[in-house]
Amino acid sequence: MRGHVRAVGIAALVFAALAGWEASRLQAWSPFDGPGPGLVPQVLAVLIAVAALGVMAAPGDGALEGGDASPLRSRCFLAYGAAMLGVALALPYAGFIVTGFAATLLVLRVGEGRSWARSAGWAVILVVAVTLLFGTALGVPFPDGPAERMLAPLRLIRIG
Amino acid sequence: MKRRQLILGTTTLLAAPALAQPRWPDREVSVLVPFGAGGSTDVSVRAVCAEAEKILGVPMQIVNRTGGQGTSAPTQVAQARPDGHTIGSAAMSGLAIAPHMFEVSYNLDSFSYLSGTARFLYGIAVRAESPYGSVQDLINAAKARRITFSATGPPNNLGLFELNRKAGTRFGFVPFQSGAEAVTAAIGGHVDATSQTPPEMIPAIQSGRLRLLASASPTRWKEFPDVPTLREAGYDVMIESLLGFVAPKGVPAERLAVLGDAIQRAAATPAVEEALGRFGMVPAILSATEFEGAIRSGFTSYGDQLREAGLARR
Amino acid sequence: MIDGLMQGFAVLLTFQNLSLCLLGAVLGTLVGVLPGLGPATTIALLLPISLKLDPTGAIILLAGIYYGVAYGGTITSVLMRIPGEASSVVTCIDGYAMAKNGRAGAALGIAAIGSFIAGTVGVLGVMLLSPPLAEIVIAFGPWEYAALMLAGLSMIAFFAASGVARAALMALIGLFLGSVGLDPMAGTPRFTFGVPALVDGINIAPLALGLFGLSELLFLALSGDGKPEILRAPSGMLGFMPNRQEWKRSAGPIARGSVLGFLVGLLPGGGAVLASFLSYAVEKRLTKYPHEFGKGAIEGVAGPESANNSGTAGAFIPLLTLGIPSNAVTALLLGALLVHGVQPGPMILERQPELYWGVIASMYLGNFILVVLNLPFVGLFVRALEVPRRFMATSILLICVIGTWSTGLNHFDVLLAAIFGIVGFLLRRAGFDLGPLILAYVLGPTLERSLRQALLISDGDLMDVVNHPIALGFLIVAALVLLSAVTMRKRPAVVQDGGS
Numbered sequence: 001m002r003g004h005v006r007a008v009g010i011a012a013l014v015f016a017a018l019a020g021w022e023a024s025r026l027q028a029w030s031p032f033d034g035p036g037p038g039l040v041p042q043v044l045a046v047l048i049a050v051a052a053l054g055v056m057a058a059p060g061d062g063a064l065e066g067g068d069a070s071p072l073r074s075r076c077f078l079a080y081g082a083a084m085l086g087v088a089l090a091l092p093y094a095g096f097i098v099t100g101f102a103a104t105l106l107v108l109r110v111g112e113g114r115s116w117a118r119s120a121g122w123a124v125i126l127v128v129a130v131t132l133l134f135g136t137a138l139g140v141p142f143p144d145g146p147a148e149r150m151l152a153p154l155r156l157i158r159i160g
Numbered sequence: 161m162k163r164r165q166l167i168l169g170t171t172t173l174l175a176a177p178a179l180a181q182p183r184w185p186d187r188e189v190s191v192l193v194p195f196g197a198g199g200s201t202d203v204s205v206r207a208v209c210a211e212a213e214k215i216l217g218v219p220m221q222i223v224n225r226t227g228g229q230g231t232s233a234p235t236q237v238a239q240a241r242p243d244g245h246t247i248g249s250a251a252m253s254g255l256a257i258a259p260h261m262f263e264v265s266y267n268l269d270s271f272s273y274l275s276g277t278a279r280f281l282y283g284i285a286v287r288a289e290s291p292y293g294s295v296q297d298l299i300n301a302a303k304a305r306r307i308t309f310s311a312t313g314p315p316n317n318l319g320l321f322e323l324n325r326k327a328g329t330r331f332g333f334v335p336f337q338s339g340a341e342a343v344t345a346a347i348g349g350h351v352d353a354t355s356q357t358p359p360e361m362i363p364a365i366q367s368g369r370l371r372l373l374a375s376a377s378p379t380r381w382k383e384f385p386d387v388p389t390l391r392e393a394g395y396d397v398m399i400e401s402l403l404g405f406v407a408p409k410g411v412p413a414e415r416l417a418v419l420g421d422a423i424q425r426a427a428a429t430p431a432v433e434e435a436l437g438r439f440g441m442v443p444a445i446l447s448a449t450e451f452e453g454a455i456r457s458g459f460t461s462y463g464d465q466l467r468e469a470g471l472a473r474r
Numbered sequence: 475m476i477d478g479l480m481q482g483f484a485v486l487l488t489f490q491n492l493s494l495c496l497l498g499a500v501l502g503t504l505v506g507v508l509p510g511l512g513p514a515t516t517i518a519l520l521l522p523i524s525l526k527l528d529p530t531g532a533i534i535l536l537a538g539i540y541y542g543v544a545y546g547g548t549i550t551s552v553l554m555r556i557p558g559e560a561s562s563v564v565t566c567i568d569g570y571a572m573a574k575n576g577r578a579g580a581a582l583g584i585a586a587i588g589s590f591i592a593g594t595v596g597v598l599g600v601m602l603l604s605p606p607l608a609e610i611v612i613a614f615g616p617w618e619y620a621a622l623m624l625a626g627l628s629m630i631a632f633f634a635a636s637g638v639a640r641a642a643l644m645a646l647i648g649l650f651l652g653s654v655g656l657d658p659m660a661g662t663p664r665f666t667f668g669v670p671a672l673v674d675g676i677n678i679a680p681l682a683l684g685l686f687g688l689s690e691l692l693f694l695a696l697s698g699d700g701k702p703e704i705l706r707a708p709s710g711m712l713g714f715m716p717n718r719q720e721w722k723r724s725a726g727p728i729a730r731g732s733v734l735g736f737l738v739g740l741l742p743g744g745g746a747v748l749a750s751f752l753s754y755a756v757e758k759r760l761t762k763y764p765h766e767f768g769k770g771a772i773e774g775v776a777g778p779e780s781a782n783n784s785g786t787a788g789a790f791i792p793l794l795t796l797g798i799p800s801n802a803v804t805a806l807l808l809g810a811l812l813v814h815g816v817q818p819g820p821m822i823l824e825r826q827p828e829l830y831w832g833v834i835a836s837m838y839l840g841n842f843i844l845v846v847l848n849l850p851f852v853g854l855f856v857r858a859l860e861v862p863r864r865f866m867a868t869s870i871l872l873i874c875v876i877g878t879w880s881t882g883l884n885h886f887d888v889l890l891a892a893i894f895g896i897v898g899f900l901l902r903r904a905g906f907d908l909g910p911l912i913l914a915y916v917l918g919p920t921l922e923r924s925l926r927q928a929l930l931i932s933d934g935d936l937m938d939v940v941n942h943p944i945a946l947g948f949l950i951v952a953a954l955v956l957l958s959a960v961t962m963r964k965r966p967a968v969v970q971d972g973g974s
């Protein structure tokens with residue numbers, strides 16, 4: 001626990017330093033009317049640093065939430081984490097349907113250790129269900145991507 | 161030989177319609193709107209497009225591209241493929257004001273202008289309990305001391321800023337997040353006056369809590385025909401904010417003409433006038449060149465006003 | 475007034491309006507269940523379709539969606555720790571803990587019943603108290619808002635079970651995140667680094683879904699085996715209802731939450747988020763079991779869930795009587811009214827009484843429909859907990875992604891959500907509580923803006939606040955809250971450790 005709390009504290013200090021530096025480029029007091037854009041962020045940066053020091057001074061004990069084992073050792077965790085980040089990064093290029101399918105496949109095959117067939121099967125079901133619910137029934141526009149471009153002329157989804 | 165010529169001739173004749181120019185547009189047109197559904201811009205665009213659809217014969221799909229303080233939609237339009245199937249609604253705020261205040265990736269030359277359809281109206285009001293019975297009272301008081309007024313931002317506040325410049329008044333601008341909050345602040349007496357649009361002020365005026373002192377637009381408000389405009393009251397100040405349609409630069413001229421014509425005819429229908437009236441707007445039909453001219457002159461004059469008021473980007 | 479209500483029911487009891495009321499309620503619940511897809515997005519999507527209906531029917535439908543959402547948001551909060559709505563964030567804390575203790579049904583049941591009671595109280599309030607309450611809305615100016623926000627922020631002291639410094643750090647970071655975007659007064663971009671998506675600030679959807687939903691996903695991934703730990707065998711319908719002790723403990727929170735939520739929802743900028751957090755803090759202060767908060771205290775579900783429902787009703791007062799929208803959703807409703815040619819405001823009772831009373835009648839009926847819909851399904855929803863992790867977690871992932879995307883149609887939002895998912899995981903792992911972060915993020919911008927507006931009006935005079943008794947009142951409340959939080963910590967024999 002202590003190590004983690006200290007890590008958060010140090011990260012917060014770094015954050016405060018960067019925030020303070022960026023905030024110092026904004027005016028603290030505007031010539032026209034009272035506080036400028038910079039005042040509140042500058043004050044906050046200082047206070048965050050103080051709070052970070054306070055946190056590090058009393059790290060506390062106790063078990064880590066979620067167990068003491070390192071998450072990086074868990075294949076499942078890595079699979080989910082990679083899927084999450086992967087979807088976010090690939091969305092602008094490949095649209096939702098393809099990335100969602102790939103992510104689900106990755107999680108089920110690598111993370112949960114299911115067979116290719118079952119992973120692909122669930123991935124298809126899930127992606128189709130979500131697309132029909134959000135895209136067709138609720139009319140939410142989908143991100144542009146190869147699969148979306150194929151479905152749009154069929155009036156199943158809109159591209160936003 | 162003759163038979164071959166006959167066959168050739170007949171085939172050409174039969175093929176002629178297919179070879180002739182196909183009717184354009186041949187599929188739907190997307191219209192990007194910079195603000196959310198249900199707002200005055202959105203509703204007026206929908207009203208115009210509902211009529212224009214009938215003229216063009218293809219559906220017009222409205223896409224609300226909110227965000228960026230109304231600059232997201234023009235940005236996307238400027239970057240869209242110039243085939244005439246993506247157009248957008250644009251107003252003074254997005255084209256003539258925003259570039260002075262924020263970093264935007266477009267400028268006035270990024271667009272082909274289609275036509276102008278409507279004009280926003282503005283008015284200056286005070287709470288019923290206030291001592292100012294006419295706009296002259298208010299302005300004279302403002303020459304003597306600081307009078308606070310609430311508004312969302314340009315162009316609503318530019319009328320009073322111009323008065324500061326031209327009449328030497330000392331109106332102090334207090335920004336609010338939304339028109340409703342600005343008007344409520346005036347009703348509650350937290351600020352001395354407010355400058356906003358009709359739908360935000362009419363309920364309060366009609367119930368007697370707010371007193372409309374002047375219309376800040378070129379014309380009077382139809383709901384209150386006895387209230388003068390600023391010009392009629394003797395001050396050469398007016399807020400001109402137009403709403404129209406634009407397309408990306410590079411769309412072929414014939415397509416621009418088809419779209420522009422349909423939009424202008426749509427905007428002239430009574431259905432559109434009624435829809436506009438519900439949001440305190442009036443039809444203002446301008447051709448492509450007129451609309452472009454208005455936006456460009458607005459860009460210059462608003463630029464000056466914003467710089468004077470200290471609102472422009474440093 | 476009674477004949478007004480009778481008139482309203484007469485308007486409501488047509489086949490069209492009844493089915494619209496039902497449709498709105500069902501859609502609202504669905505929207506509330508699905509994270510990211512907020513009432514504003516849905517209403518905006520449906521607005522063009524509603525144009526084909528008559529004004530009363532359209533408003534009944536759209537209003538139904540709005541208050542239906544408050545019911546649906548509870549479900550994912552309790553079962554998956556994913557806030558369906560920003561106002562359900564607080565329910566994620568104790569509601570989910572109750573689910574882990576095998577009391578998911580009780581949590582859902584009490585939330586549904588509390589929501590019904592609060593919703594009905596709210597509608598009664600709208601019916602009876604509109605004129606005087608409308609005056610309160612007008613009396614609130616910048617000083618009053620600033621003081622109210624300070625009082626709200628002082629409630630963070632009640633989240634400080636794990637340490638003042640920790641709660642303070644989270645709150646300060648939340649305040650900072652709230653300041654990203656355009657400066658509210660000068661319009662200068664702050665911390666946007668040239669990213670256009672940040673110009674409007676960090677959206678609540680990626681923040682809440684990332685910090686709560688996606689971080690929970692990562693915790694699920696860690697939990698060892700394929701089944702979630704919350705597996706409990708169902709034991710008949712009654713096993714899903716709260717037991718007698720839970721009912722007794724919930725009565726007070728529901729009553730207080732109803733009133734508090736209504737008053738807070740009334741104020742523009744107040745809203746359901748503030749209402750639910752305030753209720754949580756109040757209940758934590760008043761309970762006999764403070765150590766249970768964070769680990770499954772039923773008061774922590776009953777109070778906030780009631781508050782966010784009556785808050786929704788409260789928001790209708792400024793809308794219908796003054797034509798002033800309190801939040802983004804009521805702004806859409808206002809637009810819908812205007813489009814149909816209805817001018818809300820003091821004249822509505824004279825000009826279109828059938829619309830006003832029709833909407834009020836539909837709110838009574840809608841609340842009833844919602845509780846009838848939700849209660850029997852509690853058993854069904856709780857079964858969702860038995861679904862193996864791989865189905866649940868992957869659904870959560872995809873739904874969070876499309877939900878985040880749907881709010882702004884922006885790729886950057888989705889990336890932010892993923893980043894906040896990781897950040898949320900790391901913070902929770904180290905025992906930090908995310909509640910103060912969200913509360914500060916929501917309240918901070920209003921606080922800064924109101925304070926600067928007030929100083930602008932008074933020309934820099936900070937002492938002008940003494941001219942505003944309401945504002946002073948809230949400042950005193952804030953001071954009392956902080957004081958009482960300090961004395962609470964000194965209470966003996968209350969062991970507090972771990973996150974709350």
